[in-house]
Amino acid sequence: MNAKRFAGYALAGLLAFSMAGCGEKPSPSSPAQSGSYKDTLNIGLDVEPETLDPRLARDISATRVFEQVCDSLVEVNEQLEPIPCLAESWENPDELTWIFKLRQGVKFHDGSDFDAEDVKHTFDTIRDPEFGAVYAANYASISEVVVEDPYTVKFILSEPYAPLLVYNMTLPIVPAEADDMEGFSEHPIGTGPYVFKEWSRNSKLTMEANPDYWGEKAKTQNLVFHIVPENATRVAALEAGDVDLVHTPLTPQDIQRLQQDPRFVVDTMSGLGIHQAAFNHNVELLKDKRVRMALAHLIDKETMAQELCQGIERPGVSVLLPTSWAWSDSVTGFPYDPEKAKALFKEAGWEDSDGDGILDKDGNKLTVTIYTYTQDDLKMQMAEYMQNTFTSAGVDAQVKIGEWPSFIDDVSKGNYEIAVFGMMNMIDPDKYLFTYLRSTSPSNWGGYSSAEFDSLVEQARKISDQSERAKLYQKAAQINNDEVMHDVMVYQGYVAIHSAKMEGFTPHPAGYWRSLRNATVQD
Numbered sequence: 001m002n003a004k005r006f007a008g009y010a011l012a013g014l015l016a017f018s019m020a021g022c023g024e025k026p027s028p029s030s031p032a033q034s035g036s037y038k039d040t041l042n043i044g045l046d047v048e049p050e051t052l053d054p055r056l057a058r059d060i061s062a063t064r065v066f067e068q069v070c071d072s073l074v075e076v077n078e079q080l081e082p083i084p085c086l087a088e089s090w091e092n093p094d095e096l097t098w099i100f101k102l103r104q105g106v107k108f109h110d111g112s113d114f115d116a117e118d119v120k121h122t123f124d125t126i127r128d129p130e131f132g133a134v135y136a137a138n139y140a141s142i143s144e145v146v147v148e149d150p151y152t153v154k155f156i157l158s159e160p161y162a163p164l165l166v167y168n169m170t171l172p173i174v175p176a177e178a179d180d181m182e183g184f185s186e187h188p189i190g191t192g193p194y195v196f197k198e199w200s201r202n203s204k205l206t207m208e209a210n211p212d213y214w215g216e217k218a219k220t221q222n223l224v225f226h227i228v229p230e231n232a233t234r235v236a237a238l239e240a241g242d243v244d245l246v247h248t249p250l251t252p253q254d255i256q257r258l259q260q261d262p263r264f265v266v267d268t269m270s271g272l273g274i275h276q277a278a279f280n281h282n283v284e285l286l287k288d289k290r291v292r293m294a295l296a297h298l299i300d301k302e303t304m305a306q307e308l309c310q311g312i313e314r315p316g317v318s319v320l321l322p323t324s325w326a327w328s329d330s331v332t333g334f335p336y337d338p339e340k341a342k343a344l345f346k347e348a349g350w351e352d353s354d355g356d357g358i359l360d361k362d363g364n365k366l367t368v369t370i371y372t373y374t375q376d377d378l379k380m381q382m383a384e385y386m387q388n389t390f391t392s393a394g395v396d397a398q399v400k401i402g403e404w405p406s407f408i409d410d411v412s413k414g415n416y417e418i419a420v421f422g423m424m425n426m427i428d429p430d431k432y433l434f435t436y437l438r439s440t441s442p443s444n445w446g447g448y449s450s451a452e453f454d455s456l457v458e459q460a461r462k463i464s465d466q467s468e469r470a471k472l473y474q475k476a477a478q479i480n481n482d483e484v485m486h487d488v489m490v491y492q493g494y495v496a497i498h499s500a501k502m503e504g505f506t507p508h509p510a511g512y513w514r515s516l517r518n519a520t521v522q523d
Contacts, residue, residue: 070172070190252310271494273424292484294344316488
């Protein structure tokens with residue numbers, strides 16, 4: 001597939017777990033297939049990874065790549081249950097101790113043996129402040145990793161951590177020598193079903209089936225991820241047969257059109273994510289809760305879900321997903337209510353004193369910038385729709401759109417007012433409430449601080465009883481809404497579309513692609 005062809009698609013667009021291997025015993029022989037099957041799977045990827053070192057990655061594109069190349073101690077299946085992978089079994093003798101028995105006979109792609117030292121090194125480095133891992137705080141409950149013997153590793157916690165299996169133990173394991181390997185972040189080495197071969201920046205990432213994989217071998221010899229940021233371009237490539245699989249984000253119009261095309265299989269499901277309007281509480285205007293609340297009442301979530309998303313996604317209410325065990329419809333949010341917004345603006349001192357249609361206060365216009373990124377057409381549409389409803393209420397609303405790398409860099413540094421972006425892989429509420437909204441979290445980019453909220457989410461992660469955890473998360477979710485920390489606009493659906501000639505791929509609600517090892521495409 002060449003650049004000219006993709007350029008043509010882009011112009012046309014403008015004009016118009018099953019976790020095979022993990023959780024299973026190794027197959028004695030299952031080589032990559034040939035003959036009536038293609039020897040290459042071509043996948044359309046929306047965002048290029050920033051790094052391929054799983055300890056440093058902060059985007060799901062990287063996850064989709066290194067989950068082919070690396071294995072973790074534990075995997076999460078389509079029912080969101082932890083299942084064995086590099087750890088054959090585990091025990092939890094007390095609330096602060098977890099002991100994992102490791103799979104023997106596993107080798108890294110360079111031929112070295114996998115053992116407990118690799119596990120220890122992976123977890124020690126991601127927790128080391130000097131290493132610079134973005135999500136180091138997620139592993140703060142681990143106080144020590146102890147090698148009991150070459151195939152037994154013990155994790156000692158400083159405090160109980162309920163989501164340990166589904167979050168911490170799904171970290172891909174890297175070799176103990178990884179940090180001495182030149183270029184590891186661009187050419188990772190793992191124990192997975194595919195061996196990483198090449199990263200052509202802004203173009204593609206190429207992998208080959210691992211003939212020595214400890215589990216069931218990949219069924220297709222080559223796996224190529226093509227970097228195709230534009231949604232319309234990815235879909236055009238799928239229709240032309242140049243990629244075999246594309247996924248969310250996709251326009252609702254394309255999804256509905258391809259659902260009627262027998263050449264393709266369209267899998268839709270409730271995802272594990274949200275589209276949000278993230279408020280920067282360090283911006284003077286947005287320090288006033290009445291202003292944040294007024295803006296939240298101007299976000300027409302129902303129209304976004306039904307019109308922009310064509311009913312594929314659901315209107316947002318709180319930071320708890322409707323599919324989660326922690327969900328409760330007792331948590332109330334912000335319905336679209338322009339009159340309520342107008343009253344809140346007035347209460348905060350914002351009125352149109354000069355009749356120009358824009359609210360003002362002390363000689364200053366009520367101006368706000370909505371920031372999102374180019375790689376997701378839906379989020380750009382959401383930002384523009386917000387601009388329209390804000391403007392109709394007297395807000396001078398501007399939309400700023402950037403490329404993903406610059407956008408996420410700005411947001412993580414607090415260089416925004418309202419950011420429109422998604423949060424995925426929310427298997428457990430701890431992922432979002434503790435990691436992104438807790439006052440002292442490095443990822444609390446919006447800067448809101450609530451001692452009560454912090455206390456609730458810190459307690460919730462230490463309790464094993466799920467019903468008790470749910471009550472705490474529901475209280476925290478209501479505080480998030482009451483204080484307008486962030487506003488959840490729409491609950492994400494997850495959509496994967498592939499050629500009808502493709503078999504063996506099982507979509508995962510978290511957007512994992514580990515089942516690509518089972519996939520084949522008829523020639």
